Amino acid sequence: MKVHIEDLTRVFGDGDGATVAVDGIDLTIDDGEFVTLVGPSGCGKTTTLRCVAGLDRPTGGRIRFGDRDVTDRPPQQRNVALLFQDIALYPHMSVRDNMAYGLKIAGFSREERYRKVEDAAGLLQITDQLDKSPADLSGGQQQRVALGRSLVRDPAVFLFDEPMSDLDAKLKRELRPVVEQVTDRIGCPVLYVTHDQEEAMTMSDRVAVMNDGEIEQVGGPKRVYDDPRTEFVASFIGQPTTQFFDGRVADRGGEARVRIGDYEYPISRSAATLEGYLGESVRVGIRPQHLGVVRGVDGNVPATHLLDEPLGDVTHSFFETEFGEVTVVTGADFEGNREEYGIVIDPEEVMLFDPDTGVQIGTATAARV
Numbered sequence: 044m045k046v047h048i049e050d051l052t053r054v055f056g057d058g059d060g061a062t063v064a065v066d067g068i069d070l071t072i073d074d075g076e077f078v079t080l081v082g083p084s085g086c087g088k089t090t091t092l093r094c095v096a097g098l099d100r101p102t103g104g105r106i107r108f109g110d111r112d113v114t115d116r117p118p119q120q121r122n123v124a125l126l127f128q129d130i131a132l133y134p135h136m137s138v139r140d141n142m143a144y145g146l147k148i149a150g151f152s153r154e155e156r157y158r159k160v161e162d163a164a165g166l167l168q169i170t171d172q173l174d175k176s177p178a179d180l181s182g183g184q185q186q187r188v189a190l191g192r193s194l195v196r197d198p199a200v201f202l203f204d205e206p207m208s209d210l211d212a213k214l215k216r217e218l219r220p221v222v223e224q225v226t227d228r229i230g231c232p233v234l235y236v237t238h239d240q241e242e243a244m245t246m247s248d249r250v251a252v253m254n255d256g257e258i259e260q261v262g263g264p265k266r267v268y269d270d271p272r273t274e275f276v277a278s279f280i281g282q283p284t285t286q287f288f289d290g291r292v293a294d295r296g297g298e299a300r301v302r303i304g305d306y307e308y309p310i311s312r313s314a315a316t317l318e319g320y321l322g323e324s325v326r327v328g329i330r331p332q333h334l335g336v337v338r339g340v341d342g343n344v345p346a347t348h349l350l351d352e353p354l355g356d357v358t359h360s361f362f363e364t365e366f367g368e369v370t371v372v373t374g375a376d377f378e379g380n381r382e383e384y385g386i387v388i389d390p391e392e393v394m395l396f397d398p399d400t401g402v403q404i405g406t407a408t409a410a411r412v
Contacts, residue, residue: 044231045074045109045232047071047105047106048069048070048094049069049104050069050104051065051067051091051101051105051106052065052067052101052103053065053087063256064256065091065256067104067257068256072233074231075231075232077233077246077247077248077249078247078248078249079246079247079251080234080235080251080253081239081242081250081251081280082252082279083254086253086256087256087257089204092202092234094106096118096121096123096125096202097121121199123200124194124201126190126206127204128208132188134178137175138169138172138174138175139157141188142173142188142191143195145196146160160191160195162195166194166225167188167221168187172184181214182210183214186207186210189206193225194225200231200232201233203234204236205237207237208237219242222246223246235247241282243264244268244280249262252267252275252279252280254279259272268280271394272402273400274287274402277328278328284370286369287327287328288366289327290303290325291324291325292321292323294314295309299312299321301393303366304366306388308388308393311390316405320404325395325404326397326398328395329388329389329392329394330392331359332372336373336385336387337384337385338385343388344369344385344388345365345383346362346369346383346386347362347382347383347384348379348380348384349363357373357375358373358374360372360379362379371386
């Protein structure tokens, strides 16, 4: 079964005070596929999930589970499992009964529902917690119980709304593979909502980056990172964030070059592919991983070291330049000591964006208008 979201729109309020939370998005989630909606707060990702769950009614568009139109159906007729940020376990019930409660309401026998709970608890590694109260569990264990409660129901669609946002970084790293194992076992379409790009990149088959009620790009995590469709996607996906500069494209005998201030760099595309942009202003993007630091200027951008953030395997180093503050990913042993350096730009990794539309030039429909 596939989930089809077609021209989905959700508007809150009327007239001049109306707010468009979701603006005509399209998305298909294949059977067994893990798709993540990622974006900043207020971009429309949770509203989209609530429409899929049946907790919110779309203003326009359709939602289909396979061939079944569920747009106007209530949640109980959709067979979805929904895991919220708020775990909401019953405090007066044991872990076993919390996980089995949905099956009890559905009419399963005691023997059958406890058998399903034992199977799920084994997968989630919480078999030894089944007779405990939720209050006796850690945050990560409580999340496993909530996952197990959904797992035993064998849902048609699995929905997650920022389930790990209250957990610390260590617990998140421990829980991510558990979520992947559980959803793989269920084998149904999965829609996961988060603002945490690390969750999105590590867990997903595909990532849908949302901004201001629209989906800006859908693709595999590596494709979205390596080839962002828009300036927003380039800035949102990746840590540290992509560095942007104002530039201008030039043609030097058929070779395209980009000029940033007084510095000019060859770029890995022919001038013919940039027709309409030659001599025009562009936005130049490059990830901090593709910037280097050298002693002395020698034609590179002069930079004054500000501070370092050692992260173990790498260091995030901050410099002041004529173009503003620039972040560079340096080696684990780098110490800038507030000295003078030159910033090296790898021209093979330069990205160009249309300054009006924000679309990356040469990879999408960035027609000059």
